[in-house]
Amino acid sequence: MSLYAVEATNIVRTFGDDNFRALDNVTLRVPMGEVFGLLGPNGSGKTTMIRILSTVLSPTEGVATVAGFDVVKHPDDVRVNIGLAGQFAAVDDNLTGFENLRMVGLLNHMDKARVVRRARELLEEFGIADFGNRLARTYSGGMRRRLDLAAALVANPPILFLDEPTTGLDPQSRQDLWNIIESLVEGGTTVLLTTQYLEEADRLCKQLVVLDHGKIIAEGTSAELKSQLGNTVLVLTFATTSESEKAVSLIADLSTKPANHEGLVVELTVDNGPAAAADALRRIDGAHLVLTGLQLREPSLDDVFLSLTGHKAEEPAVLDGAPQGRRSRRKVQA
Numbered sequence: 001m002s003l004y005a006v007e008a009t010n011i012v013r014t015f016g017d018d019n020f021r022a023l024d025n026v027t028l029r030v031p032m033g034e035v036f037g038l039l040g041p042n043g044s045g046k047t048t049m050i051r052i053l054s055t056v057l058s059p060t061e062g063v064a065t066v067a068g069f070d071v072v073k074h075p076d077d078v079r080v081n082i083g084l085a086g087q088f089a090a091v092d093d094n095l096t097g098f099e100n101l102r103m104v105g106l107l108n109h110m111d112k113a114r115v116v117r118r119a120r121e122l123l124e125e126f127g128i129a130d131f132g133n134r135l136a137r138t139y140s141g142g143m144r145r146r147l148d149l150a151a152a153l154v155a156n157p158p159i160l161f162l163d164e165p166t167t168g169l170d171p172q173s174r175q176d177l178w179n180i181i182e183s184l185v186e187g188g189t190t191v192l193l194t195t196q197y198l199e200e201a202d203r204l205c206k207q208l209v210v211l212d213h214g215k216i217i218a219e220g221t222s223a224e225l226k227s228q229l230g231n232t233v234l235v236l237t238f239a240t241t242s243e244s245e246k247a248v249s250l251i252a253d254l255s256t257k258p259a260n261h262e263g264l265v266v267e268l269t270v271d272n273g274p275a276a277a278a279d280a281l282r283r284i285d286g287a288h289l290v291l292t293g294l295q296l297r298e299p300s301l302d303d304v305f306l307s308l309t310g311h312k313a314e315e316p317a318v319l320d321g322a323p324q325g326r327r328s329r330r331k332v333q334a
């Protein structure tokens with residue numbers, strides 16, 4: 001087996017007559033035994049990558065191996081090594097939770113007694129044992145997602161692909177899934193997870209790749225990504241938007257990065273927080289602007305994404321000429 005659970009090199013995938021590039025030269029190396037994140041907004045190519053790695057779709061260019069097997073040349077070997085679960089739970093509504101898991105086991109040619117044992121064990125582990133004999137259509141969103149994940153684990157695959165496993169879930173169900181994913185990885189499973197939630201990537205992923213429009217725009221640990229930005233974010237809140245607008249030009253030169261301006265709030269990433277804050281206060285005072293709040297905080301992955309792309313990860317990319325989202329932030333050039 002290769003050193004990596006997943007190794008994908010220069011993957012290109014095009015669609016349609018105009019050869020639209022859903023993936024444009026993406027290279028990933030997922031070490032065994034950790035959670036690796038593929039982070040990006042809607043339409044950035046996450047599912048396309050997962051479909052290539054799970055042998056559903058072939059790459060237009062490039063080579064990928066999973067568990068050491070080439071996804072194009074040895075798809076059957078790849079399939080026995082992976083489990084796949086995602087945003088659109090592949091659960092059969094007209095079967096019970098138990099029957100769903102049993103069906104997956106039988107499709108995987110597991111023997112009957114083992115399937116029953118494994119199904120019961122998973123229902124227990126995922127907190128749905130009491131509902132095992134109820135039809136899946138009666139399950140809540142969180143329960144369905146857990147059942148779907150359980151189904152991906154029936155055959156004990158060493159590598160798990162999770163495509164936006166928590167999208168659309170309430171905060172408690174999301175927490176529950178995070179805990180389950182963490183305990184899977186403690187048990188030795190490798191997880192490749194896609195998400196548009198920066199908080200999720202920060203919490204779960206050791207390393208991540210950030211995708212935008214099919215291209216990798218950043219990669220590393222979340223700490224590395226954040227440190228590219230500077231050490232501190234200076235957050236200034238003003239009484240009126242006209243004052244916050246004026247402040248942007250007053251303080252822009254305190255940072256090498258453009259200020260981020262939304263409504264009453266101006267944010268600036270700086271290396272020396274206290275010195276920049278003192279400087280900013282002097283200038284703001286000198287210009288007789290009224291400040292209603294001042295805060296220094298650590299950069300988040302949100303700040304990283306915004307600074308790299310000019311748009312947030314959790315909203316669709318804004319196409320040229322399309323109307324700006326009501327709540328979207330503008331990136332203000334210094």
Ligand SMILES: Nc1ncnc2c1ncn2[C@@H]1O[C@H](COP(=O)(O)OP(=O)(O)O)[C@@H](O)[C@H]1O
Pocket residue numbers: 015016021022040041042043044045046047048049
């Ligand atoms: N089968 C397909 N035919 C045409 N375009 C596709 C197909 N699958 C995906 N795309 C396009 O490729 C881009 C990436 O899609 P996808 O991988 O689903 O992104 P994500 O999962 O990050 O939201 C999108 O613009 C999408 O419309």
Ligand SMILES: [Mg+2]
Pocket residue numbers: 046047048163164
């Ligand atoms: Mg997707």
